[in-house]
Amino acid sequence: MKILACYSNKGGVGKTATAVNLAHAFATMGLRVLLCDLDPQGASGFYFRVKPSKKLTEARFFEDVERLTQSIRASDFDGLDILPANMGFRDFDVFLSRMRDKRSRLKKALAAVEGDYDLILLDCPPNISTLSENVFRAADAIVVPVIPTTLSERTFEQLIDFFDENDLPKGKLLGVFSMVQTSKTLHAFTMKTVAAAYKKRFLKVWIPFASDIERMGVHRAPLLATSPKGVASNAYRALAAEVLARMNPVK
Amino acid sequence: MLPSPPNPPLLSYLMPAKALQGLSRGPSGKLTPVLTPGHLAALTLWDNFDQSLRRSGRALWESAGRFTLLLPDGEVLTQISDRNGDFVADLAPGPVKDALADLSALRCLLPKARGEITETRLALTDDLHKTCARADLRLLTTDRGALLVTLQGLRGYHKALEALRAQLLALGAQTPNDLCERLVGGKPYTAKPEIKISLADSAFDAATRITTTYLTVLRANEPGIIADHDTEYLHQYRIGLRKIRLVLGLFEGVYSADRTQDLRARFAGLMQATGPLRDLDVAILDRARAFALLPPTLHPGLEALFAALAQERQAALHQMAVHLQSPTYGAEIKDLSRLFAKPSHLSPGKLADVSAAELALRLIRARHQKICKATARITPETPDADLHLIRLHLKKLRYLMEFFAPLFAPLPFKAARKAIKGLQDLLGQFNDGVVQQVSLQEVLSRQAAAPLAMAQSVGALMAVLHVRHGSERAAAIAALEAFTGPEMCAAFHTMVSSQKEAV
Numbered sequence: 001m002k003i004l005a006c007y008s009n010k011g012g013v014g015k016t017a018t019a020v021n022l023a024h025a026f027a028t029m030g031l032r033v034l035l036c037d038l039d040p041q042g043a044s045g046f047y048f049r050v051k052p053s054k055k056l057t058e059a060r061f062f063e064d065v066e067r068l069t070q071s072i073r074a075s076d077f078d079g080l081d082i083l084p085a086n087m088g089f090r091d092f093d094v095f096l097s098r099m100r101d102k103r104s105r106l107k108k109a110l111a112a113v114e115g116d117y118d119l120i121l122l123d124c125p126p127n128i129s130t131l132s133e134n135v136f137r138a139a140d141a142i143v144v145p146v147i148p149t150t151l152s153e154r155t156f157e158q159l160i161d162f163f164d165e166n167d168l169p170k171g172k173l174l175g176v177f178s179m180v181q182t183s184k185t186l187h188a189f190t191m192k193t194v195a196a197a198y199k200k201r202f203l204k205v206w207i208p209f210a211s212d213i214e215r216m217g218v219h220r221a222p223l224l225a226t227s228p229k230g231v232a233s234n235a236y237r238a239l240a241a242e243v244l245a246r247m248n249p250v251k
Numbered sequence: 252m253l254p255s256p257p258n259p260p261l262l263s264y265l266m267p268a269k270a271l272q273g274l275s276r277g278p279s280g281k282l283t284p285v286l287t288p289g290h291l292a293a294l295t296l297w298d299n300f301d302q303s304l305r306r307s308g309r310a311l312w313e314s315a316g317r318f319t320l321l322l323p324d325g326e327v328l329t330q331i332s333d334r335n336g337d338f339v340a341d342l343a344p345g346p347v348k349d350a351l352a353d354l355s356a357l358r359c360l361l362p363k364a365r366g367e368i369t370e371t372r373l374a375l376t377d378d379l380h381k382t383c384a385r386a387d388l389r390l391l392t393t394d395r396g397a398l399l400v401t402l403q404g405l406r407g408y409h410k411a412l413e414a415l416r417a418q419l420l421a422l423g424a425q426t427p428n429d430l431c432e433r434l435v436g437g438k439p440y441t442a443k444p445e446i447k448i449s450l451a452d453s454a455f456d457a458a459t460r461i462t463t464t465y466l467t468v469l470r471a472n473e474p475g476i477i478a479d480h481d482t483e484y485l486h487q488y489r490i491g492l493r494k495i496r497l498v499l500g501l502f503e504g505v506y507s508a509d510r511t512q513d514l515r516a517r518f519a520g521l522m523q524a525t526g527p528l529r530d531l532d533v534a535i536l537d538r539a540r541a542f543a544l545l546p547p548t549l550h551p552g553l554e555a556l557f558a559a560l561a562q563e564r565q566a567a568l569h570q571m572a573v574h575l576q577s578p579t580y581g582a583e584i585k586d587l588s589r590l591f592a593k594p595s596h597l598s599p600g601k602l603a604d605v606s607a608a609e610l611a612l613r614l615i616r617a618r619h620q621k622i623c624k625a626t627a628r629i630t631p632e633t634p635d636a637d638l639h640l641i642r643l644h645l646k647k648l649r650y651l652m653e654f655f656a657p658l659f660a661p662l663p664f665k666a667a668r669k670a671i672k673g674l675q676d677l678l679g680q681f682n683d684g685v686v687q688q689v690s691l692q693e694v695l696s697r698q699a700a701a702p703l704a705m706a707q708s709v710g711a712l713m714a715v716l717h718v719r720h721g722s723e724r725a726a727a728i729a730a731l732e733a734f735t736g737p738e739m740c741a742a743f744h745t746m747v748s749s750q751k752e753a754v
Contacts, residue, residue, distance in 0.1 A: 048381070049379040049380060049381035050381060051377075051379065051381075070407070071407070072406055072407055073405070073406060073407035073408065074405035074406040074407060074408065076381065076382045081406050081407075220379075
């Protein structure tokens, strides 16, 4: 079982859309996938019409294997299950800070479903916190959506610095340009410079800005299901393939 | 004692076709049923001649380029229907092929019924239009019909699944294991039909009933031999004939001497016609073993040998088919069937009124004693042909016991039959090796100009068989000695004696 995180310390970069569409794309490739929504806003669950599990409190998430596994819900798509978030997840940090081995609790909790899935995809909230550190340690790879703008570039640099300072393996980080508008000169320029600066860290596939992606909230379904032939769907399929290829050598 | 665990719930159910309407209304509660439009496709239901799938509670059908296999617990497996032939071994690798591995490799699959299938999916959705439970609805129609509902639970939505199951049960759901029966109907063929013989039956009644029963088996196998679906049709035809001939041979005096002689000659004539084709079938079925015994360098010669055998078999098959379709055969088999259908036409002999059970027990004991005496006489010089004769005695003993199985207590009977069967297999293997050496020589001699490679391979095969001959003979003799040893003899004696008292 591999763990893939979809993370950015900046909000509004297309993190949840990437997590939802990647998870679905992996499932269509025949993998057994669990999309674990760690963001208390619960957007991943919303996209799949899955109701939040009220009984899965922060304590139960990390300490009650049975409750955690009982909270998993099948999506409407073969091979893809969802662990929906609830507002209680906002207290993860407070809870984790009180625990021993506070930086490795997430990995231990997810071990409960080892064998049920080939891949767990974590949709993470946008901050750097104890929970994020858990994610960095648990994940085999971390997809980081980056809008090709100056601010997003800066956020990515901050993340690299954090990995350096905390002696975390930067090899896990897989940057992906998100919400790309090729008509914008700034986007094209930023992609060129960032890709040159972080040659190993950025994936070749990029996700275009597409109204299809925005409409996911209306359809409440992944893009590959509602608009399978669209440009953005093709991009997510290609992204899934590239991420899988990059994940295999990641230890 | 611990209570036995409850059976896991079934995955599929058979429903009356009219239940479809009830299902579209959905279970009471907050869930809404959503039916996706169905797809209609041609349907072929497959099984072998013995209907092994039907008997085991399974059903196999082909539609839209896929095989679907329903298991007794309702699990449904599918795979593409690509294949090189109609035997299980010919199917493309996949879960259906794996789940059919227990079927006889010698029996081919045949279309048992044709019709149509409509596949629909039912989803139960909640107030967010999220699917909480699913069911695949398959309406299968031949000249009969059945609705198969396969449940698909979704993780985290157990209550929805159980609500759907409860609705199915309320609508008359039944276990799925008689789907084949519903679609095919009739009674499946059996090579070993049950023959009811009671203590009160006379030898005349028993002999006539056995013969009548196996005449039906013969007739049932005729079309399969002519169509050459598989080699088992002829094999079962011959076993049926052998059993009839055994009765006529052993129940001497049950019919008048003239009648017995006439019947023996007529059934011997029927058997004789089957010999050439069966011999070739046996030789060709041994193909894999022959290739395994020789190194690859000698395989081209074996290919030539088996090609020659296949050619000879085609001729023998043609001859057999002509024979079975000839007016002479048709008249003969009909006349025999008529004769046994109205026993008043058979002239009873002096032993006609003897108790069947008493006669059978006497014959079984006599046969067992013959086997024991013949085994005791075995020395290193005993010819192979004598061992073959013991094998025939064993075969007769087993058939006799099977005819009169209801007369024995089940457990000692099963143990004795199993021991005899095991022994027969060993002796059969030994005899096959002996016969094969002779028949290989004959195949060579029948070739106008046998290719050198074939001659070399046949020579090598004969040499290997000769080397194995010694060890196979020793194993067969050891098993015979064990069977006729004091322990087995005592068990056999107990089984027969207890019944003798009852008689």
